[in-house]
Amino acid sequence: MSNILKIDKVEKYYGSKSSLTKALDNLSFEVDKGEFVAIMGASGSGKTTLLNCISTIDKVTSGHIFVGGEDITKLRGNNLNKFRREKLGFIFQDFNLLDTLTAYENISLALSIQNKSAKEIEKKVTDVATKLGIKDVLQKYPYQMSGGQKQRVASARAIITDPQIVLADEPTGALDSKSSRMLLESFDYLNEKLNTTILMVTHDSFCASYASRVIFIKDGKVFNEIIKGNSSRKDFFDKIIDVVTLLGGEENDNY
Amino acid sequence: MTTIKLSFRNIKKSFKDYAIYFFTLILGVAIFYVFNSIESQTVLLDVTESTYEIIDMMTTMLSAASIFVAFILGFLIIYASRFLMKRRNKEFGIYMLLGMSKRKISMVLFFETILIGIISLVVGLGLGVLLSQLMSMLVANMFEADMTKYQFIFSSNACIKTLIYFGIMYAIVMLFNTINVGKCKLIDLIQTNKKSETVKMKNPMLCTIVFIISAIALGYAYYMVTGGINETIKTPEDIFKPIVIGAVSTFFIFWSLSGLILKAVMSMKNLYVKGLNTFTFRQVSSKINTTVFSMTIISLMLFVTICVLSSSLSLKNSMTANLDELAPADIQLEKRVLNENWLDQGYNEEQIKNSKEKGYNVDVDKAIAIGYVHDIGKYDGEIHGHVMKEYNYLKEKGYDEDYYNICLTHSYLNNDIVCTAGGIPDINENPFLTNFIKNHEYTIEEKIINLCDLMCPPGGKVYTIDKRLIDLIIRKGAYTNTQYHVKETYKLKDYFDNLQRLL
Ligand SMILES: Nc1ncnc2c1ncn2[C@@H]1O[C@H](COP(=O)(O)OP(=O)(O)OP(=O)(O)O)[C@@H](O)[C@H]1O
């Protein structure tokens, strides 16, 4: 099976009949294994809602979401926990690490919930920390780390379980441009070298240019989609800017 | 990272953040123990019966107060645990998103509660045991008990009571937590964290007014249990008035104070940092809230303690005053009427002992013994001539004359056989008796028993001398020697009164 994620006519409504918000309106798309997809769209277009539905944080109103062929909208109880534990990695804008634990412990938490042995955990954490360049901060607590370091620790935790897909909701939102770049380099590395499938929501065209494909969402529907293909990042960035301008100059909000 | 380790970490963190909450818990446990241990602390005190009654009453009041303390503590624990749960939405959200089952999250909380419980109970009980020693010294001092017999006491009863009570409370918290975890939805956990919670501001004008009123009320409540105690507390029930006023006003003082502090903090922040971060503000406000809540409860517990101590002191004073009025003599012996054997009537050992304490240099055992036997012949009613009968009885049994002489002497106040109540004896009727009385030298023990006899009517009561003399006249009639007997009775009373004055 080549597509790891399949969004099938998903609808998500908020509110009552009188004031109904269609956050997702009959949305469909697919993501293949090893793809790095960015989702862009104006504020309120339904990006976060989409990610919440995929990550089982929220429930869809109708439609189906398949991850690795499994319909996750039907998951309940222990199967749901198992899905979150084994198939999903998640990175938020802020809302990631537990303040009471060191970076090492935060990362290993994902594995110890899976009841992995301490030895295996140590090997994996060291391994992934080396790859993401956070070996030096492993013994630090979140308040002792920079924002960029925290997000890379969060990334490490998201991928350490070898999930089928990593979801990221504006992971660079709270970072300065240098830290953003480092985090995106890490994503790039995960995607290129470890073949991790990544779905990232972002406001920022520059961030989106790291992806291999960008999906634009407007009013809960797919508005447009562009593929990087063999073009350079600079060319891809320019193309993204064009669509963003078409959508209504969203970028100015952020930078 | 095991479940237990996770719990440990969380506790460590909360210790830093909620030191005041833990302090309140520990203090609460300690006070609960102290209140309930007073009984075993004081039971060993060497005090008189009447003092003991007051202490007994105080003990009852303290255990009632401990229920009050327990209630407000239970309130604190449940409030705080709910409050802490709310603050941990992010944490639970992460656990759930990482695929931790709700059962396991409940386990983390379960271990946390157990840890908090163990720590607060161990530290609290330790503190309580120490405090209760201080308390018993205080009580001993208050009731002028003999401190040389003081010893370190651990009350296992109070300890078990504390363990059971707090065990139940923590079990309720665990139940609450489990229910809460079961109910929570991932989306809510994640979204409440993002929502910028608005902090409810209290009206500063209202706060100020409430503060002033409650400060006055609290001041009055404190006055009632300290300076003005003698007017306000006359019966054990009176204690509830200041406690209720105190509790309500303490609550409102802190309620209004928290509003004012928050207002002050906010205007200060506005001055220095424009565009205040709502998150830090929320933190400040929640910190103020927990601190205020804990402080309220600490103050309440201390207030209740003060109430109980000072009011029992006041009750003691008023009771002693009553006693002085009712029983002007220093020695009170109580006649006990049992029904079965020769040892029908006797005197209360405790009170004879007390007379020794006051320094009369009495052979207590002897006094008690002769107290028991002086009317040994009266086993089936008022028998004329019982004195000789019992004298001979004991003599035949081979007892020492120091002990059985009382059978003869207790009816006569001096060496004159005429000095007796209930009729004029015929000096020739029993020459042995007449002679015996004439030549007898009264021991102090015998004098005490005589005085006691003149205060105790049949039936286990204690009268004042005056009342008892009238009682005698009513029951036995007035004779030409009655005036003589009454005068001699007062002489005997004066003898002991003077003895006491000399001490
Ligand atoms: N819990 C909710 N209740 C009601 N309406 C909601 C809720 N969450 C989101 N919405 C609405 O759904 C729509 C999509 O919201 P969503 O958060 O997905 O937007 P977004 O694309 O992530 O925006 P942003 O870029 O600002 O993060 C918005 O109109 C929003 O008001």
Ligand SMILES: [Mg+2]
């Ligand atoms: Mg969003």
